[in-house]
Amino acid sequence: MTRPDSYRGRFAPSPTGDLHFGSLLAAVGSWLLARHADGAWLVRIEDVDPPREIPGASVRQLETLDAFGLHPDEKVVRQSRRGHLYQDALDRLLRSGDAFECHCSRSDLAASGGVHRRCVARSPRPDPAIRLRVPDGTVIGFEDAIQGPQEQDVSRDVGDFVLRRAEGYWAYQLAVVVDDRAQGITDVVRGADLLGSTPRQIFLQQVLGLPTPRYAHLPLVVDAHGRKLSKSDAALPVDAGNPLPALKEAWRALGQDPVMIEAADGVASLLERARAGFDPDRIPHSGHIALAATHNDGFIFAP
Template sequence: MLTMPTPYRGRFAPSPTGPLHFGSLVAALGSWMMARRAGGEWIVRMEDIDAPREVPGAADRQLNTLAAFGMPPDGPVVRQRQRGHLYQAALDRLLAAGEAFACRCSRSELEAVGGIHRRCVGAGDPARTPAIRLRVPALTLGFEDELQGPYRQALDTAVGDFVLKRADGLWAYQLAVVVDDADQGITHVVRGADLLDSTPRQILLQQRLGLPTPHYAHLPLVLDATGRKLGKSLQALPVDDADPWPALAAAWRFLGQPAAALDVGGAPEPALRRAADRFDPGRIPASSGHPVSDPAALT
């Protein structure tokens, strides 16, 4: 496995499907604090490759929220929709090496065999536009997560041959994120634990493409009262740009940090920079201790 260069370079990569909610704020604050504590850089990448799900104006609104909450990125914002040439170059390499292949299996055909692609099934209608999949061998791949500990996944039985480019022509998240992290020199990926089970796929892709593997740390998820991820619930209300401190203080506490270590009040950015010296990753819980229906209740 290739090692990452120093210094620390982290990122926050939201999808512009709506305004930032409290769960997104926790991910942003956690990744920002880890980068600042290490004296590193923190960049923002808009993961906007899924055009049908994008909400017009959401990307700019998210960036405005990050600025209002004292977390402007270091350098220009990168947008995935402008990087298709990089994804195509990576896909061409995988196809040329026989690591990727065209697949015309329909969803119903795959569901009939358990939903995991291990070989192409069904008629394979030549008129159907193919998806491009990565060929996954019988392989169990593990890594050490800096917050969740050791994690292992039998890729062949858990996910099978996974999609790199969809039949509708859209790029799959797994390929885009691997190419972007390497191209941007990301050394540390700090994100929500809902993406923990995606990481072995990404490491496999990194190995196939000869790219370095970053360090990974998966933050606890913010859940609503029903146990659902807050971002997928009706309670995923946007945070308030005009009054950032209630949500910021709640996110700080959610990450296990003592309230006294954050000077609440005044401009958020200098206060967060001071707090970065007191931020202790060892206090971050591996999982959410309680559901959150009202982030203000954590303050």
């Protein structure tokens, strides 16, 4: 990986639960890459999906980051307070004809596998969704700093995607694009489970005339059965009262040399040694990695 002249990264959890090890890995990986580039590291709470939000989760997430020594360089931003920015972008897209009202339900789109190519609604809805128009032949390619070359036919594989849901909630794709621009994010570091969303975001950036940041997708952490952590018992919260074991496990999962941190006797010492010894080229290029610690081991999880 090259070292950019100016770097602004971020960690952006959704408040759907306490931080599990997969979330911690994304936080540590994005923090290390930002520090390696002598850049800024921001935290953004992506709370635009109220039905999935767990009360108090965002507060506990921030407390956990603090316990792990991962302190953002600027004030934490919450998407729930930034609706005016998303509305401004949506209004632009509606005026230009790049966005449109859609009355289709999921059952209407069942025949096309949920891919929207044209409105086939049987009747108008009082609360239509707003979608982005994706012309036929829209193919987006990009170079991921970890996963390598990527390409997706957005028109065929995704279709016209939602910007504002029928319930009135902002779609992730619009909010993340607007916020990355508003915060001046140059480098998006996150889990490989979001790799498939990136072409949509790049296309939306192009339509809005926004710059495209660099992307790096960390391997997705899975349990011993190959299941994503959020779908398994290993989704237990990491232990904020004893952060060193989880930090050491994150260092291992990122492919780093354990010798670099073995003498660390506290969080600050470990992070200082990790920052000095971090080698981005050692990050595994595989799409997923297995968590060495299991539920029964318990040492990285909260009691």
